[in-house]
Amino acid sequence: MKPIKLLFALAIGAASFSAMHLTQALAQQPADWDKVVEAAKKEGEIIVWAQASDSSRKFWKDAFEKDNPGIKVNLFQPSNTAERDTRVLREWEAKVLKVDVFVAGSAGMVARLKPAGILQPVKPFLRDDTLDGKNWIGGAPVWVDLEKQYVMIADLPAGVPAIANESVDINAIKNWTDLLDPKWDGKIISLDPRQSGQTYAFTLFLNASKDLGPDFVRKFFKGGRVVFTNDQRQIGEWVDSGRMMLGFALREPEIRSLLSVGSKIKTVPALMAGGVPQTVTVGSDSSLSVVNLNPLPHPNAVRVYANWIYSKAGQQAMVDATGLFSTRVDVDTSKLPDRVKQKVGVKYTNANDENLNGTELTKAMRDNVTAAIVEK
Numbered sequence: 001m002k003p004i005k006l007l008f009a010l011a012i013g014a015a016s017f018s019a020m021h022l023t024q025a026l027a028q029q030p031a032d033w034d035k036v037v038e039a040a041k042k043e044g045e046i047i048v049w050a051q052a053s054d055s056s057r058k059f060w061k062d063a064f065e066k067d068n069p070g071i072k073v074n075l076f077q078p079s080n081t082a083e084r085d086t087r088v089l090r091e092w093e094a095k096v097l098k099v100d101v102f103v104a105g106s107a108g109m110v111a112r113l114k115p116a117g118i119l120q121p122v123k124p125f126l127r128d129d130t131l132d133g134k135n136w137i138g139g140a141p142v143w144v145d146l147e148k149q150y151v152m153i154a155d156l157p158a159g160v161p162a163i164a165n166e167s168v169d170i171n172a173i174k175n176w177t178d179l180l181d182p183k184w185d186g187k188i189i190s191l192d193p194r195q196s197g198q199t200y201a202f203t204l205f206l207n208a209s210k211d212l213g214p215d216f217v218r219k220f221f222k223g224g225r226v227v228f229t230n231d232q233r234q235i236g237e238w239v240d241s242g243r244m245m246l247g248f249a250l251r252e253p254e255i256r257s258l259l260s261v262g263s264k265i266k267t268v269p270a271l272m273a274g275g276v277p278q279t280v281t282v283g284s285d286s287s288l289s290v291v292n293l294n295p296l297p298h299p300n301a302v303r304v305y306a307n308w309i310y311s312k313a314g315q316q317a318m319v320d321a322t323g324l325f326s327t328r329v330d331v332d333t334s335k336l337p338d339r340v341k342q343k344v345g346v347k348y349t350n351a352n353d354e355n356l357n358g359t360e361l362t363k364a365m366r367d368n369v370t371a372a373i374v375e376k
Helices: 003-028 030-043 054-067 081-093 106-113 176-180 198-208 213-224 232-241 252-260 299-309 312-322 359-374
Strands: 045-049 072-076 101-103 162-164 188-191 226-229 246-248 266-268 271-273 276-281 288-291 347-350
Touching (some): 054 312, 101 299, 176 213, 198 213, 198 276, 198 359, 213 226, 252 312, 299 312
Parallel strands (some): 188 246
Antiparallel strands (some): 101 288, 162 266, 271 276
8 A cells, every 4th residue: 555545544544443432432421412412503503515406405404403403504505416526626625625524426425535535434423323223224224335434325215217208108118228219319308427416326327237238328328319407407397398208317306396396297117127127226315424624614513413314303304305215214204106115026226336336337437428429
Protein backbone atom coordinates (compact mmCIF):
# COMPACT_ATOMS: atom_id res chain seq x y z
CA MET A 1 0.00 0.00 0.00
CA LYS A 2 1.32 3.48 -0.86
CA PRO A 3 2.34 5.67 2.12
CA ILE A 4 -0.39 8.27 1.50
CA LYS A 5 -3.09 5.62 1.21
CA LEU A 6 -1.73 3.87 4.31
CA LEU A 7 -1.83 7.08 6.33
CA PHE A 8 -5.37 7.76 5.12
CA ALA A 9 -6.48 4.24 6.02
CA LEU A 10 -4.92 4.51 9.47
CA ALA A 11 -6.57 7.87 10.07
CA ILE A 12 -9.97 6.54 9.06
CA GLY A 13 -9.43 3.43 11.14
CA ALA A 14 -8.52 5.43 14.22
CA ALA A 15 -11.50 7.73 13.80
CA SER A 16 -13.79 4.75 13.24
CA PHE A 17 -12.45 2.97 16.34
CA SER A 18 -12.93 6.03 18.53
CA ALA A 19 -16.38 6.85 17.18
CA MET A 20 -17.49 3.22 17.37
CA HIS A 21 -16.61 2.89 21.05
CA LEU A 22 -18.25 6.20 21.84
CA THR A 23 -21.42 5.19 20.03
CA GLN A 24 -21.51 1.78 21.71
CA ALA A 25 -21.24 3.48 25.08
CA LEU A 26 -24.02 5.87 24.17
CA ALA A 27 -26.25 3.04 23.04
CA GLN A 28 -25.82 1.31 26.38
CA GLN A 29 -26.42 4.44 28.44
CA PRO A 30 -29.72 6.23 27.66
CA ALA A 31 -28.75 9.16 29.88
CA ASP A 32 -25.67 9.77 27.74
CA TRP A 33 -27.80 9.52 24.62
CA ASP A 34 -30.00 12.24 26.07
CA LYS A 35 -26.85 14.34 26.35
CA VAL A 36 -26.15 13.75 22.66
CA VAL A 37 -29.66 14.93 21.81
CA GLU A 38 -29.23 18.03 23.94
CA ALA A 39 -25.88 18.75 22.31
CA ALA A 40 -27.51 18.34 18.89
CA LYS A 41 -30.15 20.87 19.88
CA LYS A 42 -27.40 23.31 20.83
CA GLU A 43 -25.86 22.79 17.39
CA GLY A 44 -29.31 23.64 16.09
CA GLU A 45 -29.12 22.12 12.61
CA ILE A 46 -27.72 19.46 10.32
CA ILE A 47 -26.62 20.05 6.72
CA VAL A 48 -28.03 17.40 4.41
CA TRP A 49 -27.42 17.09 0.68
CA ALA A 50 -29.92 14.84 -1.07
CA GLN A 51 -31.65 14.73 -4.45
CA ALA A 52 -34.67 16.41 -6.00
CA SER A 53 -37.93 14.98 -4.66
CA ASP A 54 -40.84 16.82 -3.07
CA SER A 55 -42.23 13.73 -1.35
CA SER A 56 -38.84 12.71 0.01
CA ARG A 57 -38.36 16.19 1.43
CA LYS A 58 -41.31 15.43 3.71
CA PHE A 59 -39.27 12.53 5.10
CA TRP A 60 -35.75 13.98 5.14
CA LYS A 61 -36.74 17.35 6.57
CA ASP A 62 -40.37 17.79 7.68
CA ALA A 63 -40.84 14.50 9.55
CA PHE A 64 -37.44 14.70 11.22
CA GLU A 65 -38.00 18.28 12.42
CA LYS A 66 -41.41 17.30 13.77
CA ASP A 67 -39.95 14.39 15.74
CA ASN A 68 -36.83 16.30 16.80
CA PRO A 69 -37.78 19.86 17.73
CA GLY A 70 -34.81 22.16 18.05
CA ILE A 71 -32.81 20.58 15.22
CA LYS A 72 -33.38 22.08 11.78
CA VAL A 73 -32.48 20.31 8.55
CA ASN A 74 -30.59 22.55 6.14
CA LEU A 75 -31.55 20.55 3.05
CA PHE A 76 -29.92 21.07 -0.34
CA GLN A 77 -31.66 19.36 -3.27
CA PRO A 78 -29.94 19.91 -6.63
CA SER A 79 -31.90 19.42 -9.82
CA ASN A 80 -29.90 16.26 -10.63
CA THR A 81 -27.47 13.96 -8.90
CA ALA A 82 -24.62 14.64 -11.32
CA GLU A 83 -24.73 18.31 -10.31
CA ARG A 84 -24.53 17.31 -6.66
CA ASP A 85 -21.62 14.91 -7.12
CA THR A 86 -19.65 17.36 -9.24
CA ARG A 87 -20.11 20.12 -6.67
CA VAL A 88 -19.10 17.80 -3.83
CA LEU A 89 -15.88 16.81 -5.59
CA ARG A 90 -15.06 20.41 -6.48
CA GLU A 91 -15.64 21.73 -2.95
CA TRP A 92 -13.81 18.77 -1.41
CA GLU A 93 -10.74 19.42 -3.54
CA ALA A 94 -10.90 23.14 -2.66
CA LYS A 95 -11.21 22.23 1.06
CA VAL A 96 -14.39 24.30 1.42
CA LEU A 97 -16.96 21.48 1.65
CA LYS A 98 -19.35 22.01 4.56
CA VAL A 99 -21.84 19.15 4.69
CA ASP A 100 -22.77 16.68 7.41
CA VAL A 101 -24.46 13.86 5.50
CA PHE A 102 -25.59 12.79 2.06
CA VAL A 103 -28.85 10.93 1.49
CA ALA A 104 -28.31 9.49 -1.95
CA GLY A 105 -28.10 6.40 -4.10
CA SER A 106 -25.13 4.11 -4.33
CA ALA A 107 -23.94 5.26 -7.74
CA GLY A 108 -22.40 8.48 -6.57
CA MET A 109 -21.57 7.31 -3.08
CA VAL A 110 -19.62 4.08 -3.63
CA ALA A 111 -18.46 4.64 -7.21
CA ARG A 112 -17.33 8.28 -6.94
CA LEU A 113 -17.26 9.72 -3.43
CA LYS A 114 -16.00 6.77 -1.36
CA PRO A 115 -12.98 6.14 -3.62
CA ALA A 116 -12.15 9.84 -3.37
CA GLY A 117 -12.02 9.61 0.44
CA ILE A 118 -15.03 11.90 0.91
CA LEU A 119 -16.96 9.47 3.11
CA GLN A 120 -16.30 8.14 6.58
CA PRO A 121 -18.03 5.07 8.06
CA VAL A 122 -21.59 5.70 9.20
CA LYS A 123 -21.71 2.52 11.28
CA PRO A 124 -19.92 4.04 14.32
CA PHE A 125 -22.65 6.71 14.50
CA LEU A 126 -25.43 4.11 14.79
CA ARG A 127 -26.70 2.78 18.10
CA ASP A 128 -26.72 -0.91 18.91
CA ASP A 129 -30.50 -1.02 18.84
CA THR A 130 -30.51 0.57 15.38
CA LEU A 131 -28.25 -2.16 14.03
CA ASP A 132 -29.98 -5.01 15.89
CA GLY A 133 -30.79 -7.75 13.36
CA LYS A 134 -34.19 -8.47 14.88
CA ASN A 135 -35.40 -5.15 13.48
CA TRP A 136 -34.61 -6.03 9.88
CA ILE A 137 -35.95 -8.42 7.25
CA GLY A 138 -33.42 -11.20 6.80
CA GLY A 139 -32.04 -10.74 10.29
CA ALA A 140 -29.59 -7.95 9.47
CA PRO A 141 -29.52 -4.47 7.96
CA VAL A 142 -28.46 -4.23 4.31
CA TRP A 143 -25.19 -2.51 3.47
CA VAL A 144 -24.36 -1.09 0.06
CA ASP A 145 -20.57 -1.06 0.41
CA LEU A 146 -18.27 -4.05 0.55
CA GLU A 147 -16.91 -3.04 3.95
CA LYS A 148 -20.44 -2.88 5.45
CA GLN A 149 -19.51 0.39 7.10
CA TYR A 150 -20.20 3.34 4.83
CA VAL A 151 -23.73 3.13 3.41
CA MET A 152 -26.64 1.32 5.05
CA ILE A 153 -29.88 1.10 3.08
CA ALA A 154 -33.41 0.43 4.33
CA ASP A 155 -35.57 1.19 1.28
CA LEU A 156 -35.49 -1.63 -1.26
CA PRO A 157 -38.62 -1.35 -3.41
CA ALA A 158 -38.98 -3.20 -6.68
CA GLY A 159 -37.94 -0.92 -9.52
CA VAL A 160 -40.45 -0.08 -12.26
CA PRO A 161 -38.75 -0.56 -15.65
CA ALA A 162 -40.87 2.08 -17.37
CA ILE A 163 -43.99 4.20 -17.27
CA ALA A 164 -46.25 4.39 -20.30
CA ASN A 165 -48.78 6.80 -21.75
CA GLU A 166 -52.39 5.73 -21.23
CA SER A 167 -52.67 4.92 -24.97
CA VAL A 168 -49.97 2.24 -24.73
CA ASP A 169 -50.96 -1.42 -24.34
CA ILE A 170 -48.50 -2.45 -21.64
CA ASN A 171 -49.69 -6.07 -21.88
CA ALA A 172 -47.86 -6.17 -25.22
CA ILE A 173 -44.60 -5.27 -23.47
CA LYS A 174 -43.57 -8.55 -21.89
CA ASN A 175 -39.85 -8.84 -22.59
CA TRP A 176 -36.96 -6.43 -22.17
CA THR A 177 -36.26 -6.90 -25.87
CA ASP A 178 -39.75 -5.55 -26.68
CA LEU A 179 -38.33 -2.12 -25.84
CA LEU A 180 -36.07 -2.42 -28.88
CA ASP A 181 -39.04 -2.32 -31.28
CA PRO A 182 -38.46 0.51 -33.83
CA LYS A 183 -41.92 1.90 -32.98
CA TRP A 184 -40.39 3.28 -29.77
CA ASP A 185 -37.56 5.12 -31.54
CA GLY A 186 -37.59 8.74 -30.39
CA LYS A 187 -40.56 8.07 -28.11
CA ILE A 188 -38.71 7.05 -24.94
CA ILE A 189 -37.55 9.68 -22.46
CA SER A 190 -35.00 9.07 -19.74
CA LEU A 191 -32.37 10.60 -17.53
CA ASP A 192 -28.84 10.16 -18.86
CA PRO A 193 -27.81 6.74 -17.48
CA ARG A 194 -24.17 7.81 -17.28
CA GLN A 195 -25.11 10.05 -14.36
CA SER A 196 -26.01 8.70 -10.94
CA GLY A 197 -29.66 7.96 -10.27
CA GLN A 198 -32.23 5.25 -10.87
CA THR A 199 -31.67 5.26 -14.64
CA TYR A 200 -28.00 4.60 -13.94
CA ALA A 201 -28.95 1.70 -11.65
CA PHE A 202 -31.21 0.06 -14.23
CA THR A 203 -28.70 0.50 -17.05
CA LEU A 204 -25.85 -0.88 -14.94
CA PHE A 205 -27.98 -3.94 -14.16
CA LEU A 206 -28.84 -4.42 -17.84
CA ASN A 207 -25.26 -3.96 -19.00
CA ALA A 208 -23.96 -6.54 -16.49
CA SER A 209 -26.81 -9.02 -17.10
CA LYS A 210 -25.82 -12.38 -18.59
CA ASP A 211 -29.24 -12.52 -20.25
CA LEU A 212 -29.17 -9.03 -21.82
CA GLY A 213 -25.77 -7.42 -21.46
CA PRO A 214 -23.90 -4.72 -23.40
CA ASP A 215 -25.50 -5.68 -26.72
CA PHE A 216 -28.99 -4.93 -25.41
CA VAL A 217 -27.90 -1.64 -23.85
CA ARG A 218 -26.16 -0.59 -27.07
CA LYS A 219 -29.29 -1.29 -29.12
CA PHE A 220 -31.55 0.44 -26.60
CA PHE A 221 -29.60 3.70 -26.62
CA LYS A 222 -28.40 3.48 -30.22
CA GLY A 223 -28.31 6.68 -32.22
CA GLY A 224 -30.20 8.78 -29.72
CA ARG A 225 -33.41 6.71 -29.97
CA VAL A 226 -33.87 7.59 -26.27
CA VAL A 227 -34.40 11.29 -25.49
CA PHE A 228 -32.46 12.51 -22.44
CA THR A 229 -33.55 15.08 -19.88
CA ASN A 230 -32.04 16.36 -16.63
CA ASP A 231 -35.44 16.71 -14.98
CA GLN A 232 -37.28 13.66 -13.62
CA ARG A 233 -40.54 15.61 -13.52
CA GLN A 234 -40.28 16.16 -17.24
CA ILE A 235 -40.23 12.42 -17.84
CA GLY A 236 -43.61 12.01 -16.18
CA GLU A 237 -45.10 15.15 -17.70
CA TRP A 238 -44.09 14.29 -21.27
CA VAL A 239 -45.32 10.70 -20.99
CA ASP A 240 -48.57 11.82 -19.40
CA SER A 241 -49.17 14.39 -22.14
CA GLY A 242 -48.37 11.96 -24.94
CA ARG A 243 -45.33 13.85 -26.16
CA MET A 244 -43.42 10.66 -25.28
CA MET A 245 -44.84 7.15 -25.06
CA LEU A 246 -42.46 5.59 -22.51
CA GLY A 247 -40.42 6.92 -19.60
CA PHE A 248 -37.48 4.71 -18.66
CA ALA A 249 -36.74 3.94 -14.99
CA LEU A 250 -38.68 6.74 -13.30
CA ARG A 251 -38.38 6.82 -9.50
CA GLU A 252 -41.34 5.80 -7.34
CA PRO A 253 -41.78 9.24 -5.66
CA GLU A 254 -42.32 10.81 -9.09
CA ILE A 255 -44.70 8.03 -10.15
CA ARG A 256 -46.66 8.41 -6.95
CA SER A 257 -46.77 12.19 -7.33
CA LEU A 258 -48.13 11.94 -10.88
CA LEU A 259 -50.83 9.44 -9.97
CA SER A 260 -51.89 11.53 -6.98
CA VAL A 261 -52.87 14.41 -9.25
CA GLY A 262 -54.91 12.30 -11.66
CA SER A 263 -52.32 11.20 -14.19
CA LYS A 264 -53.35 8.26 -16.40
CA ILE A 265 -49.84 6.86 -16.81
CA LYS A 266 -49.35 3.11 -16.58
CA THR A 267 -46.47 1.27 -14.93
CA VAL A 268 -44.68 -1.55 -16.73
CA PRO A 269 -44.02 -4.57 -14.47
CA ALA A 270 -40.81 -6.62 -14.36
CA LEU A 271 -39.92 -7.72 -17.89
CA MET A 272 -38.79 -11.15 -19.07
CA ALA A 273 -35.18 -12.11 -19.78
CA GLY A 274 -33.64 -15.56 -19.62
CA GLY A 275 -37.05 -17.12 -19.07
CA VAL A 276 -37.92 -15.18 -15.89
CA PRO A 277 -39.18 -11.67 -15.10
CA GLN A 278 -36.27 -9.50 -13.98
CA THR A 279 -35.89 -6.08 -12.46
CA VAL A 280 -33.88 -4.31 -9.78
CA THR A 281 -34.46 -3.27 -6.21
CA VAL A 282 -33.60 0.39 -5.99
CA GLY A 283 -33.37 2.77 -3.09
CA SER A 284 -31.77 6.00 -2.05
CA ASP A 285 -34.17 7.73 0.31
CA SER A 286 -32.59 6.04 3.32
CA SER A 287 -29.03 5.56 2.04
CA LEU A 288 -27.21 7.85 4.43
CA SER A 289 -23.49 8.62 4.20
CA VAL A 290 -21.40 10.72 6.57
CA VAL A 291 -18.92 13.21 5.14
CA ASN A 292 -15.28 12.64 6.05
CA LEU A 293 -14.73 15.98 7.78
CA ASN A 294 -12.96 16.33 11.11
CA PRO A 295 -14.69 17.92 12.81
CA LEU A 296 -18.09 17.57 11.22
CA PRO A 297 -20.12 20.80 11.19
CA HIS A 298 -22.74 19.23 13.49
CA PRO A 299 -21.45 15.88 14.84
CA ASN A 300 -24.14 15.33 17.48
CA ALA A 301 -26.94 16.19 15.06
CA VAL A 302 -25.46 13.59 12.68
CA ARG A 303 -25.86 10.91 15.36
CA VAL A 304 -29.44 11.93 16.05
CA TYR A 305 -30.33 12.17 12.36
CA ALA A 306 -28.74 8.87 11.34
CA ASN A 307 -30.39 6.89 14.12
CA TRP A 308 -33.76 8.52 13.46
CA ILE A 309 -33.56 7.70 9.74
CA TYR A 310 -33.26 3.99 10.55
CA SER A 311 -35.62 3.96 13.52
CA LYS A 312 -39.18 2.66 13.44
CA ALA A 313 -40.48 6.25 13.46
CA GLY A 314 -38.11 7.34 10.71
CA GLN A 315 -38.83 4.38 8.47
CA GLN A 316 -42.57 4.77 8.94
CA ALA A 317 -42.19 8.42 7.94
CA MET A 318 -40.33 7.29 4.82
CA VAL A 319 -43.03 4.78 3.88
CA ASP A 320 -45.82 7.30 4.45
CA ALA A 321 -44.12 10.18 2.62
CA THR A 322 -42.55 8.38 -0.33
CA GLY A 323 -44.48 5.14 -0.78
CA LEU A 324 -41.21 3.19 -0.73
CA PHE A 325 -40.79 -0.25 0.81
CA SER A 326 -38.84 -0.48 4.08
CA THR A 327 -36.92 -3.52 5.27
CA ARG A 328 -37.67 -2.78 8.94
CA VAL A 329 -39.95 -5.51 10.24
CA ASP A 330 -41.93 -3.22 12.56
CA VAL A 331 -43.04 -0.75 9.87
CA ASP A 332 -46.52 -0.86 8.34
CA THR A 333 -46.19 -1.27 4.56
CA SER A 334 -49.72 -2.59 3.97
CA LYS A 335 -50.85 0.54 2.13
CA LEU A 336 -48.02 0.52 -0.39
CA PRO A 337 -48.87 -0.03 -4.07
CA ASP A 338 -48.29 -3.48 -5.49
CA ARG A 339 -45.69 -2.19 -7.97
CA VAL A 340 -43.10 -1.54 -5.24
CA LYS A 341 -43.50 -4.90 -3.47
CA GLN A 342 -41.15 -7.77 -4.22
CA LYS A 343 -42.92 -10.80 -5.67
CA VAL A 344 -42.32 -14.53 -5.75
CA GLY A 345 -40.96 -15.71 -9.10
CA VAL A 346 -39.29 -12.43 -10.03
CA LYS A 347 -35.50 -12.21 -10.16
CA TYR A 348 -34.32 -9.08 -8.32
CA THR A 349 -30.87 -7.53 -8.54
CA ASN A 350 -29.88 -5.16 -5.75
CA ALA A 351 -28.78 -2.22 -7.87
CA ASN A 352 -27.15 -0.56 -4.86
CA ASP A 353 -24.65 -3.31 -4.14
CA GLU A 354 -21.04 -2.21 -4.62
CA ASN A 355 -20.35 -5.51 -6.37
CA LEU A 356 -22.49 -4.11 -9.19
CA ASN A 357 -21.39 -0.50 -8.71
CA GLY A 358 -17.66 -1.18 -8.81
CA THR A 359 -15.52 1.18 -10.84
CA GLU A 360 -14.84 -1.27 -13.68
CA LEU A 361 -18.49 -2.22 -14.25
CA THR A 362 -19.54 1.42 -14.00
CA LYS A 363 -16.95 2.52 -16.55
CA ALA A 364 -17.89 -0.31 -18.90
CA MET A 365 -21.55 0.70 -18.81
CA ARG A 366 -20.86 4.40 -19.33
CA ASP A 367 -18.46 3.73 -22.18
CA ASN A 368 -21.03 1.44 -23.81
CA VAL A 369 -23.80 4.05 -23.59
CA THR A 370 -21.49 6.76 -24.97
CA ALA A 371 -20.58 4.56 -27.92
CA ALA A 372 -24.22 3.68 -28.54
CA ILE A 373 -25.42 7.29 -28.62
CA VAL A 374 -23.13 8.23 -31.50
CA GLU A 375 -23.78 4.98 -33.38
CA LYS A 376 -25.84 5.30 -36.57
